[in-house]
Amino acid sequence: MKNLLFFLMLTLIFSCTKFNEDFELLDISEVDTELPVVNIEVDRDEFNKMNEAYEEEIEIEGRFNMFRNGVLVIENEEVELEVKGGFSTRFPLKTLGVKFEDKYDNSDRSLINPSKILPHHNIDKIKAIRLRNSGNDFVKTMMKDLSLTQLAINADLNLDLTYGEPVLVYINNDFHGVLNLRTEANSHGMAGLHGVKKSAVTLAKITTHELIKKDGDFDRIDAFVQAIEEGNLNYLKDELDIENFIDYMIYQSYIANVDWPHNNAQFYAIDQGKFRFVLFDLDGALRLRVNKEPLNIIEDKRFPNILTDLFFIFYKEESFQQAFWNRYRSLLNNGIISYDNFKPIVDENMNKIYSEIQIQINKYQAPGTMIEWNIEIDKLLNLFQEREQVVSDLVK
Amino acid sequence: MKKIYLLLFLFFITSDVEAQPRRSIFLNTGYSFNNSLQINNGKVKNSRGYVITFGGALRLFSFKKNYVSLGIAGKTIFSSGSRNGEKFNASTVRFVFPLRITLPLTEQWRVSTGFNFQNNLDFLDPDFRLGYRYLWRVDYSAGMKYLLTNQWSLTANADFNIRNMSDAFFLNDPKFSVLIGIEKRFHKRRKTKK
Numbered sequence: 001m002k003n004l005l006f007f008l009m010l011t012l013i014f015s016c017t018k019f020n021e022d023f024e025l026l027d028i029s030e031v032d033t034e035l036p037v038v039n040i041e042v043d044r045d046e047f048n049k050m051n052e053a054y055e056e057e058i059e060i061e062g063r064f065n066m067f068r069n070g071v072l073v074i075e076n077e078e079v080e081l082e083v084k085g086g087f088s089t090r091f092p093l094k095t096l097g098v099k100f101e102d103k104y105d106n107s108d109r110s111l112i113n114p115s116k117i118l119p120h121h122n123i124d125k126i127k128a129i130r131l132r133n134s135g136n137d138f139v140k141t142m143m144k145d146l147s148l149t150q151l152a153i154n155a156d157l158n159l160d161l162t163y164g165e166p167v168l169v170y171i172n173n174d175f176h177g178v179l180n181l182r183t184e185a186n187s188h189g190m191a192g193l194h195g196v197k198k199s200a201v202t203l204a205k206i207t208t209h210e211l212i213k214k215d216g217d218f219d220r221i222d223a224f225v226q227a228i229e230e231g232n233l234n235y236l237k238d239e240l241d242i243e244n245f246i247d248y249m250i251y252q253s254y255i256a257n258v259d260w261p262h263n264n265a266q267f268y269a270i271d272q273g274k275f276r277f278v279l280f281d282l283d284g285a286l287r288l289r290v291n292k293e294p295l296n297i298i299e300d301k302r303f304p305n306i307l308t309d310l311f312f313i314f315y316k317e318e319s320f321q322q323a324f325w326n327r328y329r330s331l332l333n334n335g336i337i338s339y340d341n342f343k344p345i346v347d348e349n350m351n352k353i354y355s356e357i358q359i360q361i362n363k364y365q366a367p368g369t370m371i372e373w374n375i376e377i378d379k380l381l382n383l384f385q386e387r388e389q390v391v392s393d394l395v396k
Numbered sequence: 397m398k399k400i401y402l403l404l405f406l407f408f409i410t411s412d413v414e415a416q417p418r419r420s421i422f423l424n425t426g427y428s429f430n431n432s433l434q435i436n437n438g439k440v441k442n443s444r445g446y447v448i449t450f451g452g453a454l455r456l457f458s459f460k461k462n463y464v465s466l467g468i469a470g471k472t473i474f475s476s477g478s479r480n481g482e483k484f485n486a487s488t489v490r491f492v493f494p495l496r497i498t499l500p501l502t503e504q505w506r507v508s509t510g511f512n513f514q515n516n517l518d519f520l521d522p523d524f525r526l527g528y529r530y531l532w533r534v535d536y537s538a539g540m541k542y543l544l545t546n547q548w549s550l551t552a553n554a555d556f557n558i559r560n561m562s563d564a565f566f567l568n569d570p571k572f573s574v575l576i577g578i579e580k581r582f583h584k585r586r587k588t589k590k
Binding site: 015016017018019020021022023087090091136137139140287288289290291350369370371374375376377378379381382383386 | 435436438479482483484485486487488489490491515517518519520521522523528529531562563564565567568
């Protein structure tokens with residue numbers, strides 16, 4: 001029996017696949033990119049140290065330049081850089097947080113130019129952005145988070161989220177990688193979306209291990225958390241934006257995000273306004289639990305968390321249940337959240353980076369080969385289709 | 397379907413009480429292929445592979461002359477194909493639990509049928525913690541066995557995947573396979589009375 005167990009462990013450890021292909025990958029010099037190009041000038045030694053010692057949260061200074069269609073649209077903006085992210089910081093191409101010295105005036109859409117902005121959002125002033133490696137999707141499609149967020153934007157959901165697009169990033173004129181430039185989901189990001197100062201924002205983040213009070217009125221956050229622990233529904237009704245909460249829970253449970261709700265969740269309020277939840281980092285979606293029903297995704301028995309608790313406090317009320325399922329049905333029945341609306345977004349993002357992903361593969365072997373990139377996109381689309389079927393059947 | 401597999405698995409495991417332990421090791425090799433695949437709107441041609449499987453099996457229990465066995469094996473697949481004219485190949489290692497019922501036809505011939513439960517998780521994937529829904533693949537397997545001696549036999553098997561998964565999961569490990577191999581059985585030594 002011991003031998004069998006040993007053999008099992010051995011085979012498990014070596015359970016792997018390695019692809020090779022004849023595909024002739026493009027080199028950086030061969031790509032005539034249509035993507036925006038970012039060039040950040042930094043002290044190279046400082047930059048390398050920041051990348052290597054990413055756990056030390058080192059901030060360095062730099063100068064930010066950006067080209068659109070070959071035209072310099074942002075020149076020498078002073079910025080602070082920092083490596084951001086959780087597990088994905090272990091990848092060779094890391095996510096960079098970029099904070100402008102002053103709020104950047106994006107009214108001409110030179111920094112971020114999304115195809116659509118939700119009516120309650122404003123991206124004219126931007127304090128900070130993120131050059132994201134697509135999180136855990138870095139070795140896979142490089143577009144899952146962007147595509148799923150775009151679907152939520154196109155659906156006009158009552159959500160607060162990030163706006164982004166893929167860009168080519170250079171460091172001191174040397175090619176660094178393909179990253180997704182997006183607005184922040186933190187207090188800077190929420191202040192920007194609502195056109196207020198960061199000091200007006202109260203924000204807390206739910207992570208796997210703890211609730212982190214980030215900014216603002218910590219007593220209010222404590223009171224909100226205490227009300228969840230005590231199941232104080234009346235207090236929570238006064239403090240929570242229910243319509244936003246319903247849309248947020250519907251969307252996350254629809255896309256079956258496995259890195260949620262115990263993680264990648266945050267709520268915020270502007271001044272004394274109600275708490276709203278922010279949709280961000282969707283790279284854990286459409287993976288392991290696409291066959292689970294929405295309530296099962298929300299329940300998340302693996303990691304007890306206050307978001308699950310909050311939902312089920314409300315869910316005890318019949319009026320909330322009705323509102324939740326009616327909204328779910330209306331979004332699905334009208335085809336607002338659907339494969340037919342998702343596939344064009346993925347196709348567009350795929351075409352945008354088709355040449356550039358080859359440079360990424362050349363430099364980082366992430367994903368390993370073009371065939372693996374295609375496999376991962378295929379899985380993303382197929383799992384969405386499967387999810388659509390599962391949820392539609394359940395919701396009906 | 398998942399529940400049926402689980403029940404079958406538990407049934408055979410719990411039946412161990414009645415078992416007459418007899419072990420075997422086996423080595424199989426053969427050809428695997430896909431009929432038609434489409435990956436991200438691109439047609440995949442000549443998707444095929446060569447398979448080598450090495451492992452051991454334990455007889456769980458027997459009834460009359462039939463017996464049920466559960467094994468564990470390492471499976472290596474060298475696959476290849478082309479998508480939109482671009483050729484690719486892949487090397488894959490997986491572990492397999494073959495669950496079989498073997499029935500005698502004659503003194504020397506046996507037929508077997510059962511399922512191969514195989515992991516689909518890739519440990520080279522830095523993000524393997526999140527996995528995909530299809531962590532397991534299940535193949536139906538049918539085969540013949542010719543007993544050369546009391547200990548050695550030749551085997552032939554045909555396997556095919558029965559889980560409904562997207563084509564993307566079969567590029568490195570095709571749906572159908574035909575294998576031949578050799579098996580060595582270890583009989584339990586019986587103590588003779590003096």
